[in-house]
Amino acid sequence: MPNLPKSKLPLSELRVVEIGSGDTLGYCGKLFSDFGAEVIRVEPSGGDPMRQHAPLVDAGDGRRESGYFAWLNTNKQSVTADLDRADDVARVCALLAEADLLLDARPPAHIANSLLTHESLRRDQPGLAITAISWFGEHGLYSHYEATDSVCRSLSGSVKLVGPLEGPPVLPRDGQVAVMAGLTAFIPSLAGLFDRAAGARRFAVSAHEAMLHISEFDTGLALEVGFTRPRLAINRFGRGYPVGTFPTQDGWLGITVVTPAQWAAFCTIIGLPELETEPEFSDSLLRTTNSARLLGIFQPVLMQHSARHWFERGIELRLPLAVVPDMATLLQQPYYRERGAFAPVQIGSASFDAPVLPQYLTRSRPLPNGRAPFAGEHDDVALPARQRIATRAATPDDALPLKGLRIVDLTMGWAGPSATRQMGDLGAEIVKVESCQYPDWFRGTDPRGAYHPERTYEKIYWFQQMNRNKRGITLDLTNPRGMALLKRLLADADAVIDNYAADVLPRMGLSPEAMLQINPRLIVVTMPAFGMTGPWSGVRAYGSTLEQACGLPSVTGREGDAPTMLHAALGDPFGGVSAAAALLLGFMQQKNTGQGQHIDLSAVEALLPLVAPSVIEQSVTGKSGPRIGNRHPRFVPNGCFPCLGEDQWITIAVRSDAEWQALCEVIHRPDLATDAGLATAEGRRAEEDRIEVAVRHWTQTVRPDLAMVTLQAHGVPAGTARLPMDLAGDPHLLKVGHWQPVTSAFMGPHLLPSVAYREGDATLPYAITRLAPTLGQHNDEVLRELLGLDSAEIEELRAAEIIGNVAAKKKAKKAEGK
Numbered sequence: 001m002p003n004l005p006k007s008k009l010p011l012s013e014l015r016v017v018e019i020g021s022g023d024t025l026g027y028c029g030k031l032f033s034d035f036g037a038e039v040i041r042v043e044p045s046g047g048d049p050m051r052q053h054a055p056l057v058d059a060g061d062g063r064r065e066s067g068y069f070a071w072l073n074t075n076k077q078s079v080t081a082d083l084d085r086a087d088d089v090a091r092v093c094a095l096l097a098e099a100d101l102l103l104d105a106r107p108p109a110h111i112a113n114s115l116l117t118h119e120s121l122r123r124d125q126p127g128l129a130i131t132a133i134s135w136f137g138e139h140g141l142y143s144h145y146e147a148t149d150s151v152c153r154s155l156s157g158s159v160k161l162v163g164p165l166e167g168p169p170v171l172p173r174d175g176q177v178a179v180m181a182g183l184t185a186f187i188p189s190l191a192g193l194f195d196r197a198a199g200a201r202r203f204a205v206s207a208h209e210a211m212l213h214i215s216e217f218d219t220g221l222a223l224e225v226g227f228t229r230p231r232l233a234i235n236r237f238g239r240g241y242p243v244g245t246f247p248t249q250d251g252w253l254g255i256t257v258v259t260p261a262q263w264a265a266f267c268t269i270i271g272l273p274e275l276e277t278e279p280e281f282s283d284s285l286l287r288t289t290n291s292a293r294l295l296g297i298f299q300p301v302l303m304q305h306s307a308r309h310w311f312e313r314g315i316e317l318r319l320p321l322a323v324v325p326d327m328a329t330l331l332q333q334p335y336y337r338e339r340g341a342f343a344p345v346q347i348g349s350a351s352f353d354a355p356v357l358p359q360y361l362t363r364s365r366p367l368p369n370g371r372a373p374f375a376g377e378h379d380d381v382a383l384p385a386r387q388r389i390a391t392r393a394a395t396p397d398d399a400l401p402l403k404g405l406r407i408v409d410l411t412m413g414w415a416g417p418s419a420t421r422q423m424g425d426l427g428a429e430i431v432k433v434e435s436c437q438y439p440d441w442f443r444g445t446d447p448r449g450a451y452h453p454e455r456t457y458e459k460i461y462w463f464q465q466m467n468r469n470k471r472g473i474t475l476d477l478t479n480p481r482g483m484a485l486l487k488r489l490l491a492d493a494d495a496v497i498d499n500y501a502a503d504v505l506p507r508m509g510l511s512p513e514a515m516l517q518i519n520p521r522l523i524v525v526t527m528p529a530f531g532m533t534g535p536w537s538g539v540r541a542y543g544s545t546l547e548q549a550c551g552l553p554s555v556t557g558r559e560g561d562a563p564t565m566l567h568a569a570l571g572d573p574f575g576g577v578s579a580a581a582a583l584l585l586g587f588m589q590q591k592n593t594g595q596g597q598h599i600d601l602s603a604v605e606a607l608l609p610l611v612a613p614s615v616i617e618q619s620v621t622g623k624s625g626p627r628i629g630n631r632h633p634r635f636v637p638n639g640c641f642p643c644l645g646e647d648q649w650i651t652i653a654v655r656s657d658a659e660w661q662a663l664c665e666v667i668h669r670p671d672l673a674t675d676a677g678l679a680t681a682e683g684r685r686a687e688e689d690r691i692e693v694a695v696r697h698w699t700q701t702v703r704p705d706l707a708m709v710t711l712q713a714h715g716v717p718a719g720t721a722r723l724p725m726d727l728a729g730d731p732h733l734l735k736v737g738h739w740q741p742v743t744s745a746f747m748g749p750h751l752l753p754s755v756a757y758r759e760g761d762a763t764l765p766y767a768i769t770r771l772a773p774t775l776g777q778h779n780d781e782v783l784r785e786l787l788g789l790d791s792a793e794i795e796e797l798r799a800a801e802i803i804g805n806v807a808a809k810k811k812a813k814k815a816e817g818k
Contacts, residue, residue, distance in 0.1 A: 003365050006075070009036025010364055010589040014193060015386065016040070017096055018076075019083070019116075020105030021048050023175060024133055024207055026072030027182030027609070028189070029103055033075040034357050034366040035585055040077045040099075040378070042092055047080075047375030054633060055620045059348025063374070067616040068175070070347040070372035071354040080376035089115045096121065100193060100200075100388050101129045103185070108138045108204075122202065127390035129200040131189045133181065137206035139763045140736040145712050148635065149174045151719035152208055154651040155730075157215035159640065160721040161231045162567045163557075168640040169231065169649055169721055170557055171630040172566055175613045177207055183577040184210035184756050188401075190584045191426045192394070194591065195401035199394030202760055209738055209756035213573040215724045216753050217414060220461035222725035223751065231647075234557065237567035240284035241291045242266070243544060245324050245553050245563040246299065251307035252563050254322035254548025256541075258284065259445065265317040269310070270301045318540045322549035324563050327611070327618035330551040335536050341605050342615070343368035352619040355608040359582040360531070363597035364589050396760060400427025405587065408433060408489050408496040409470065412440040414543065414569065415603065416499035416527060417466040418576030423583060424469030425755050425766060431489065431782055432472040432773060435482070436804040439775055442466060447810065457775065457807050458746035464772045468752060472773025473782045474803050477508060482802045486510075487518055488787050494590070495523035495583055499575075499603075502528040502537040512598035522596040523586035527579050529571075531602035541603065543569025550607035555614045558629035570610070571603050578606035636684040637663075637691045640721060643704040649721035650704040652695065652711065660684065662714040667698035737764035744771050776805035 006012060014037040018029045033039040041048075048069065056064040079095070081088040093116070096102055102121070104111065111118060111132065118130055135152055136142040142155070150171040153159050163170040185205040192201035212219075222228040229237070235244030240258040247253075257266050260283075267276040275281055275297070280290045287294055302310065307323045314321030325333065331353060336342060339360075342353045357366040405428040409420040417432075417440070424430040434440050443457035450456050457463075476482040490496055496515060498505055505511065505526075512524045512532070526532055529541035529549075539545075547553065547570045548563075557564030582599045590596060608615070618624040632638035635653045643650050654660050657679060664673035672694060677683045684691060699707055704720040711718035722730065728739060728751055736758075739751040754765035783789040783803075797803045 003368065006036045006367060008364070009367070010361070010585045010592065012036035013592070014038070014101065015099045015388075016101045016103060017042060017099045018103045018105075019092070020133070021050060022105045022133070023050070023068070023072055023178035024181040024185065025103055025105035026050075026069070027178045028133065028185045029076060030072055030074060031182065031186045031357065031581060034369070036367075038077070039075070040079060040095065040383075041073060041373075043078055043080050043375050045080045045082055045376070051375065055617045057347065057350035057352060057620055059350045059374070061348070063348055065347050065350065065374075067345070067352055067354075067620045068613050071345050071369065071612060071616060073372040074345055074370040075367055076373060077378040077381070078373040078375055079379050083114060083116055086115060092116065093124075095383075096128055097125060098383070098386050098388065099128060100196065100390070101131065101189060103131050103133065103189070105133045108132065108134055108143060118202065122393060126393040127200050127388055129189070129192050129196065129390065130202040131185055132202070132204040133185050134204070134206065136208045136732065137736060137758065138204045139758075141732040142208065146715060146717040147719065148653040148655065148717050149177045150638065150640075150651050151653055151717045152177055152211060154640070154721040155719040156208055156211035157219065157722045157724040157727050158211060158566070158568060159651065160649060160723050161218070161229065161237070163231060163234060165231060165233055167642065167647065167649065168630060170234075170564060170566070171640055171651065172556055173613065174632075176610045177211060179609045180213060180574065180577065181205065181207035181210040183581050184213070187422055187577065187580050187584060188426060188757050188759075190581070190588070191401040194584065194587055196388075196390040199392045199398055200390040201394045201401065203757045205757045206736075209733075212727065212738070212753060212756070213418065213577065214568050214570065215727065216465055217462050217572075218568070218724035219727050219753075220465050222723070223728060224461040228723045228725040234561055235565050236291070237565070238544065241287040241294065242298065244565060245548060246302055247562070248302045248307045248310060249305055251329070252324035252554070253302060253307040253310050254324045254545060254553075256320040256544045258542065262319055263287070265319045269313050269317055269319060270298050272297070272301070315536070315538050320540050320542050320545040322541070322545050324548045324553055325551045326554045327551060327614050327624040330611070331615060331618060335530065335534055336605070338534060339531060339602065339605070340365075340368060341608060345369045345372060347372040348374065352616060354616050354619065355612050358578055358601060358605040358608060359585055360600045360602065360605070361582070361585060361589065361597055362600055363595070394760075396762075400766075403427035405429065405494045406431065406492070407583070408486075408493045410496060410498035410500070410505075413442050413499065414462070414466060414572035415575035416497060416579065417442070418573060419579035419583065420470065420497060421466055421468060422577065422580035424770075430470040431786070432467060432470045433486065434472065434474050434775060435476050436474050436775065436801065436806060436808045437476055437478070437810060439807050443775075447807070452807065452809055455746065455806070461750065464747060464750065465753060467772035468768050469770045470773060471770070471778040471782055472776065473779050474776035474805070476802045479800070479802050481797070481800070483508070485783070485787065490515055490518050490522060492786065493519065493522060495525065495586065497525040497527070497579065497583065499527045501540060502526070502532045516596055516598065520596055521590060521594060523583060523590055523599065524596065525579055525582055525586070525599045525601060527575060527601040527603050529603050531605070532600050541571065543571035543575075546571025546575070546604045546607055549604045551611050551614075552607065555611060555624060555627060557627055559626045571607060574610070575601070575603040575606045631688065634681065636681045636688060637695060639692060639695070641692075641696050641699040643699050643707055644702055645704075648704045650699055650707045651719050651721060653717045655717065657681070659716050662716050663695070663711070666710055666714050666716065667695060669694055740768050742768060742771055746774065774805065775807060776803060779803045779805065
């Protein structure tokens with residue numbers, strides 16, 4: 001279906017104003033503008049400083065503009081204003097008077113002490129929705145801290161486990177926090193606007209808490225077993241082996257082997273089926289223990305063919321493999337081009353390719369990038385007069401914004417359940433459908449041992465994390481009566497979502513088209529690894545497979561190392577928030593038109609925004625790299641440095657010459673402070689080795705938290721590299737109520753994470769209203785309330801084992817990834 005005009009897109013009735021700077025703000029605003037909203041960016045008179053971030057493009061008439069900044073600001077307008085001047089503030093207030101939403105990325109203390117405070121706006125314009133975006137939120141012990149992407153990631157537990165055994169931990173490239181935090185800000189913002197007739201809402205979003213979406217699985221794992229898995233080596237992580245990136249005759253191959261079936265398929269694919277039953281390789285733990293010998297066996301075989309050859313063989317055997325592309329290869333791959341995953345960005349006379357938003361609404365696709373404005377380009381352009389719908393501010397007594405929506409949740413694992421969790425947190429009714437024969441595989445994949453007698457499938461920490469605020473039922477969908485009941489649920493639902501492989505539900509007669517025939521206003525979200533169409537639609541994948549396929553490892557780490565993975569299943573948390581955003585966009589279009597549609601979310605395309613800076617660099621300059629390890633293209637010094645104690649690290653970033661002077665004071669090196677050759681970033685870059693030695697000499701004498709506090713007191717961005725297990729005792733997270741203590745019959749007392757935002761003046765997050773359902777916990781009430789079944793009918797279903805609340809005994813379930 002061709003792209004709709006902007007006036008017909010889901011958000012075309014909205015006007016949004018952006019104030020502040022940063023790529024999180026830019027990405028959140030792009031989600032609005034590329035789906036049709038009128039977005040006006042307020043910049044300082046000289047333009048946002050990000051306009052000078054590399055790579056720069058020749059925009060004509062001697063203008064040099066940042067390609068990355070342009071991508072973040074497609075389809076927006078730009079006006080300039082000095083918010084320290086009363087007359088300019090009055091002009092911005094007039095602009096806000098006709099806007100639906102203010103996205104404000106100024107630091108919290110700056111907002112509170114400015115001429116344009118949120119307190120005054122809420123008093124004078126109660127119908128204006130506001131979302132404040134900051135590194136650590138408005139409250140808590142870190143709220144005044146300086147940060148960069150690497151500092152934020154370090155404190156969120158997603159750095160310390162990555163890299164070689166001896167360290168240092170690997171710092172990823174910038175731009176990834178923006179995607180996670182931008183989506184996390186977009187979700188409550190759009191939910192509030194969906195219900196804006198009931199009142200305007202204010203949210204305060206913490207990028208730090210948003211990044212906990214990535215580390216929360218490892219936190220749950222650590223809380224369950226009492227320790228955090230170690231940092232073993234580059235690309236050595238997870239529950240199995242082989243996992244990681246491996247060289248082939250031509251290119252790098254991503255491999256993720258977890259289950260016994262996948263191990264058998266891997267042995268078959270490399271022509272060594274006898275390896276499957278070798279005692280030293282018979283399970284994942286033994287393969288990990290004997291990985292050096294195993295690598296010596298299969299690596300020479302991989303070198304006989306190209307990565308593309310092995311990938312295509314993997315599709316045949318349903319084995320999670322991926323070509324790990326560099327940026328040039330990524331831009332040329334036909335799969336992405338055929339799906340429209342890349343499109344031109346224009347600014348002035350410049351044009352280059354960049355990722356398109358991955359929320360692929362088949363009847364209302366996002367704009368394929370487009371034109372970005374120059375600073376102040378619309379200063380003299382009169383906006384059409386309009387009146388917003390909201391006339392009052394929402395209060396704590398109002399219902400949550402998505403109350404009244406019902407979503408049938410057919411997802412399993414991490415990505416899909418985290419998407420519906422986001423909707424449940426905001427008030428939607430989530431009906432999670434499992435079966436006694438095939439429970440959610442996040443309840444456990446090995447039915448041997450204590451699984452049945454101890455019902456360990458009710459005691460898995462990460463299942464509890466992903467499934468709060470839902471009701472759960474069981475239906476045997478292989479039974480016609482079970483399928484008929486599901487179809488009756490779909491007939492009255494607002495949305496349905498699944499994250500099965502692309503062919504699973506269609507084989508059961510539940511293709512997106514079939515579900516839309518049942519209910520034409522249904523929003524149908526699918527999220528297989530490579531979408532529902534094309535030659536790669538049959539690819540099986542885990543979150544690690546998706547990271548490999550999007551090319552991120554090729555731009556991470558040090559030059560000369562293998563393409564470096566980030567030791568987290570990135571495809572799952574990013575896929576989850578991307579699907580949640582897609583659901584909300586679908587609801588907006590459903591509300592506007594009364595029609596449903598299929599949203600064909602490709603889980604790997606949901607990761608392409610993470611490599612946007614590198615894709616843009618490739619498109620603009622014809623190359624990407626070289627990889628610079630933990631160093632930074634603008635901040636000098638920048639790195640993860642050893643501290644006092646065993647495997648203790650702190651991330652430090654110096655963004656300005658003033659911060660350099662402050663760092664020199666902290667590390668007691670006045671000689672470096674007075675060295676004229678080090679006064680600028682360019683000078684320091686030439687002496688980066690010497691500077692890093694000086695920094696290490698100091699950090700090795702100080703505990704990381706004390707180093708962080710001292711540096712932050714001097715205005716230098718710094719953050720302890722936390723383990724995921726550390727997060728449950730992080731003082732800031734405890735202060736802001738991120739961890740909610742709960743108890744349940746099977747789990748007993750335990751901690752659950754919260755949303756990454758606060759509403760209104762609240763210092764604490766929304767309370768969790770429902771714990772994750774036990775298997776079939778809500779069968780009776782859902783079947784009674786929603787389908788009108790009586791007691792006799794329900795008992796008949798239970799006797800026929802179409803419903804139930806105990807997992808059925810069966811052979812070991814073989815997980816197929818997404």
